[in-house]
Amino acid sequence: MPGFFQPVEEISGIKPFEGFPVEFSRGSLSALVSTDELAGSILAHTLLSEALRSGKAYHVGPKRIFSPSILRTFGVEPSSLLSANVYSAEDLVKALDYVEEGSTVLVSQFPTLTGVSQETLLELRKRADEGSLTLVLHHGTLSFNELDLPGEFARFFLVPELFDSLIVLRTNSYRGHYKLNVTVLKAPPEQIASLGDHSIPVDSIVKTITGK
Template identity: 55%
Template sequence: MFFQPAEVQLREIKPFEEFPLGFGEGSLAGVISTDELASTVFLYHLVANALSEGPVYHVGPGSSFSVKLLKRLTEDVSNLYLGNVYSMDELLQALNLVEDNSLVVVSLFPTLLNRTAENIVELRKVVDRKGLMLVLTHTTIELNELDLPGEFRELYTLPELFESLLVLRTNSYRGHYRLNMTVLKAPAEFVSSIGDHSIPIDSLVKPLL
């Protein structure tokens, strides 16, 4: 199917201003965190920043999201919706229920059952049809840093269908924190962000500890 692109300004979300790329409407991102602090900083600041602009959905297996922690960043959580999904079929059903052009974050995505190439393609179709900002995340300490493309293929099956692929890590020294990230793939407008970044995040970490 062909269409003539409309010249409209699409919404774009970042977890914080210094983050090297944004997640736009109709985009699919895969994020791997190598520690819980990196995962927490990314997830909660991303959700907090998006809440003022419309509905935000967080889904995953089990109760993995803390509203109490989110309220340290923003008082108004009326646009937040949480859900549990345990398989790709359940995730696809959930995505068909969310509001168009909204942010959806999926935690522990690689643990979902029936994660096949066919289901990833269906996921891509839903993102395109509904204009979603879909961010699939996973946290693992067993990451082969020498073969990051292979790790994304193992965890996300068809990384070619993603606009953004990121690896997040944190380190600390004498009470100061940095987010060290590798951008393997980025949308065309953020192609200059591909590579390694090290960002001071003391102000982002403080309210979460």
């Protein structure tokens, strides 16, 4: 069928910040879980800031997880970020109709949306591919079984096999110094070396977010 197959190309992506183990590229679908509020805030503000520096960025979800004033401290203009409140999988898919091709889209609290199904995930995978979107689905939770990461991703995201990246984020602090602990359960083929556990110093990021 003419046009069914497309040439394979190298696709550039973005990292939330220098030292983060995975790059999110256009045409990708990623799932991230943060197990504390600070880890979720670090993800949201750094990812959206980097996305705004390189193009359009969108936030979609039932709960806003970013602060315009904090985004300004990262050196970006929050008025360039477009946000939409959605409460169902159907509305999420409809919202993507208004997203510009090649943009970054952060979806917050994805598993809490009503009507999420395998068909929803397949449609999101299709939208990411066809629109060259950097589509990141995030969930912040305090209830997470660290001993069964595959089971937890299946519980929250139903079909983890459809995702390019599966990542868990947590923060810890000791004597006023902060680290972001990142477990990469799944990564794109060219980033396979990033699989495993990473501990990244994030004092400057935490200071920017908290002002302390």
